[in-house]
Amino acid sequence: MENNLTSLEANIRETKTKSDIKKLRIDGFVPGVLYGDVETNFKLAVKKNALEKLLKIGNFMSTVIDIKVAGKEYKVLPRDIEFNKLTNQPIHVDFQKISAGTKVVVWIPVKFINESICPGLKMGGVLNIVRRKVELNCPADQIPAELVCDLGEKQLNESIHISSIKLPENVKPTILDRDFTIATVAAPTVVKEPEPGATAADEAATEGEAAAAEGTDENKDAKPEEDKAKAPADKKK
Missing domain, CATH: 2.170.120.20 (Ribosomal protein L25, C-terminal domain)
Incomplete structure (x- = not known):
């Protein structure tokens, strides 16, 4: 398991107003901040296309980055990144300076x-x-x-x-x-399928049972009629 170490260049940002930040973004930069155990927090301007390349690597928020600012190099870890809700493009990023003893x-x-x-x-x-x-x-x-x-x-x-x-x-x-x-x-979820031909056999059996039941009902209805037919003959005797 090795550290996913990469590099990025950044400029010191001199923006003071919202219009300054807007122009910075129009010029292809993303405003950011570098904080941690440095003399002062740095306001950064990072090239947007370089930042987007890092984002495509994956797992950006746990990637150690070697960032170069004003001639000095710092090992940093991304701590926050903000995206435009409509375009999903990065509009602000924060980095934390780290060292061997940083947790x-x-x-x-x-x-x-x-x-x-x-x-x-x-x-x-x-x-x-x-x-x-x-x-x-x-x-x-x-x-x-x-x-x-x-x-x-x-x-x-x-x-x-x-x-x-x-x-x-x-x-x-x-x-x-x-x-x-x-x-x-x-474990896999098993769904029991009916065996081939089982459906046809079941239908045939059901039809046979229905036919048998129907025949039984017809015999029951016929018996009273037979008794009625024999009754007059018995009476003559």
């Missing part, structure tokens, strides 16, 4: 491997993902790019807990009171 809380994605050889999945099971990301408390220089969950030996109806995932030293989940579930290999 941060970040959300890290879970990557599942060896699905093709998982015994439970090969038996028809389904991977039920409970958490696609896990919140971790870790040193800024030990932020993992992803958490690897190996499914190679997982059986049907088996659960994968956070304890089964190897974390870097001094990296711990923010949830410490239980061994929470990351995913399960769930």
